[in-house]
Amino acid sequence: MKTIETTEELAQFCSECSRYPYVTVDTEFLRERTYFSQLCLVQLARPGDDDREDAVLVDILADGLSLEPLYDLFRNPDVVKVFHAARQDLEIFQVEAGVIPQPFFDTQVAAMVCGYGDQVGYETLVRRIANQSIDKSSRFTDWSRRPLSAAQKKYAIGDVTHLRVIYEDLAEQLKESGRSAWVEEELSILLNPDTYTIDPEDAWQRVKTRTTSPRFLAALKELAKFREATARDRNVPRNRIYKDDAMMELAANRPKDLEELGKSRLLLREARKGDIAEGILKALRVAEIMPRDEIPKPEERPRTANNATALCDLLRVFLKARSTQEGVAQKLIASSADLDRLASEKKPDIAALKGWRFEVFGRDAMRLKRGEIALSANGSEINVVKIGG
Numbered sequence: 001m002k003t004i005e006t007t008e009e010l011a012q013f014c015s016e017c018s019r020y021p022y023v024t025v026d027t028e029f030l031r032e033r034t035y036f037s038q039l040c041l042v043q044l045a046r047p048g049d050d051d052r053e054d055a056v057l058v059d060i061l062a063d064g065l066s067l068e069p070l071y072d073l074f075r076n077p078d079v080v081k082v083f084h085a086a087r088q089d090l091e092i093f094q095v096e097a098g099v100i101p102q103p104f105f106d107t108q109v110a111a112m113v114c115g116y117g118d119q120v121g122y123e124t125l126v127r128r129i130a131n132q133s134i135d136k137s138s139r140f141t142d143w144s145r146r147p148l149s150a151a152q153k154k155y156a157i158g159d160v161t162h163l164r165v166i167y168e169d170l171a172e173q174l175k176e177s178g179r180s181a182w183v184e185e186e187l188s189i190l191l192n193p194d195t196y197t198i199d200p201e202d203a204w205q206r207v208k209t210r211t212t213s214p215r216f217l218a219a220l221k222e223l224a225k226f227r228e229a230t231a232r233d234r235n236v237p238r239n240r241i242y243k244d245d246a247m248m249e250l251a252a253n254r255p256k257d258l259e260e261l262g263k264s265r266l267l268l269r270e271a272r273k274g275d276i277a278e279g280i281l282k283a284l285r286v287a288e289i290m291p292r293d294e295i296p297k298p299e300e301r302p303r304t305a306n307n308a309t310a311l312c313d314l315l316r317v318f319l320k321a322r323s324t325q326e327g328v329a330q331k332l333i334a335s336s337a338d339l340d341r342l343a344s345e346k347k348p349d350i351a352a353l354k355g356w357r358f359e360v361f362g363r364d365a366m367r368l369k370r371g372e373i374a375l376s377a378n379g380s381e382i383n384v385v386k387i388g389g
Contacts, residue, residue, distance in 0.1 A: 001157050002053045003148075005062035011069035013044065013056055018073060020046045022080040024167065025101070026159040027089045028143040035231045035238070037092045040143035042070065045160035055161050057153060061146060067097070074101040082167045084108050084122045084159075091196040100191055107163065109186045110170040113179050115327030122159070130165040134158055182356045186332070203228035204296055207244050211252070212298060218290040219251035222283035230279060242271050242280075254284050312343035315365055318375060321382035322361050333361050342369065 004010050017023045028041040039060050048054030059065065074081060074093065081101035083089055085108040093099050111120045116128070126132050138155035148156075174180045189195055204217075204224040211217070227241045234240075242250075246266035255261040261280060262272050271277060316339055323330040334342075334352035341348035342365060353362040364384060367373045374385045 001153060003057045003059055005059045007066045010058060014069040014073040017046045018076055018079055022082050024082045024160040024163040027092060028156055030144055035235045036095055039092050041156055043156050043160040045164055047164060055157050057156055071097055071099045074099050080105050082163060084163060087190060090190055094193055094196045104187060106187060107166050107170055110183050112329040112332045113182050114170055114173045118329045118331040125166045126162045129169045130162045132162055185355050200225040200228040209248060214295045216251050218287040218295045219254055219284055221296050222287040223247050223250055226279045226283040242267055308343040312339055315339045315343060318368060326360050333357050
């Protein structure tokens with residue numbers, strides 16, 4: 001297999017790729033020690049076979065290598081860029097260069113539409129569609145170390161060579177079923193640059209807590225905001241500033257000065273002094289005077305009324321039956337929270353009542369809710385029965 005280490009080699013390969021209908025793409029990166037992903041390797045393959053060097057590794061860490069030829073390929077409207085579970089890959093390119101590949105195809109999303117289950121893994125698709133197996137021993141190796149081992153290279157190149165077979169198979173299934181538009185609807189989120197931007201003002205929403213005290217939530221918001229901005233500016237993981245459990249301890253106790261801050265059981269020693277300590281105390285002072293209408297309110301899962309509990313259970317049965325009939329992953333059609341809201345609210349604003357999901361499930365789910373249809377069981381098969389005239 002060929003490893004590209006110069007801009008000229010990359011430009012030549014990307015130019016050759018522009019003559020093909022698609023190119024498969026994957027990345028290897030590290031993120032354990034940084035806020036932003038550290039890109040280490042890009043794998044590319046165009047239609048063909050490996051003997052003609054139709055698949056290459058791009059050594060991102062090679063001196064003087066520019067990714068501009070790759071970004072030009074990403075912008076080429078005539079070549080589909082194929083990934084599997086692409087969110088983290090796209091985030092890297094968006095952050096690094098403000099580029100999101102288009103047109104774009106995600107085989108994980110397509111596989112969910114084609115009935116391979118929820119968030120199906122690449123290894124599963126390789127086994128079920130390409131009839132191959134993957135040696136995962138190099139999966140969690142240090143991709144920043146050079147030279148790369150033969151095992152690392154073999155593992156990395158497999159992420160794009162098998163992907164060609166998977167893409168062609170899934171694309172054909174979607175064409176036959178007429179569901180290509182379903183996949184495009186799902187991919188619109190991944191193609192939105194806002195998907196990869198975390199506003200420090202909203203960082204508190206990533207923290208799981210059951211506490212609903214207004215002052216606790218105000219403190220949590222300001223502490224999460226400070227941590228997010230600091231981690232981003234220093235390019236270190238959030239937990240290097242302070243971990244979630246320490247942040248919730250601070251939000252609960254709300255120390256007033258360095259002496260009280262030093263009594264924290266969970267706060268890292270480095271965070272009890274210097275810029276981090278001052279930032280924590282400032283965040284807590286802001287939280288103390290936060291107007292009540294600016295204090296965050298946790299998103300509450302709707303409570304299912306007693307008279308809606310049976311309906312909710314019925315909707316779950318119907319969802320399972322319909323997903324089986326349509327060959328689409330249940331989770332892609334509707335979440336448990338969607339079903340709870342559908343059972344409890346008159347006009348819930350949920351994805352299950354929009355687009356292709358409405359056609360597959362939402363319309364009949366609303367009819368079931370209104371008592372216009374019922375469900376009957378015939379062995380393991382669930383059928384819809386129309387009620388009345």
